[in-house]
Amino acid sequence: MWGLIPFLITSIFMRRRPLARAAVVGGAAYYAGKKGAQSAQREADQDAQLQYLSEQQAQQQAAPAAPAPAPGGMSDDAMERLKQLADLHTQGVLTDAEFEVQKQKILQGM
Secondary structure (H helix, E strand, O other), X not given: OOOHHHHHHHHHHHHHHHHHHHHHHHHHHHHHHHHHHHHHHHHHHHHHHHHXXXXXXXXXXXXXXXXXXXXXXXXXXXXXXXHHXXXXXXXXXXXXXXXXXXXXXXXXXX
């Protein structure tokens, strides 16, 4: 029986070292993985922001400036909006009063 006690003590301490080592290694791996994931997310966010900004810049460069209205006349855009407004009035979507208000807004924008 007395010979069994040193065996049990040795056995208990020998088992704890691999468990402690595994816990340390596992914890370090978890921490490294977490930091790697955070870094990858931060980089993905930066890439998305750069993509968004480059798209905005491309849209600004690609969008031609609105043509200046001819002196004393209406622009093509105003004419088109008036035609659409007249179509809505003809279809009965707009009342006479609503049509007049919207028409004045378009004409004031000249």
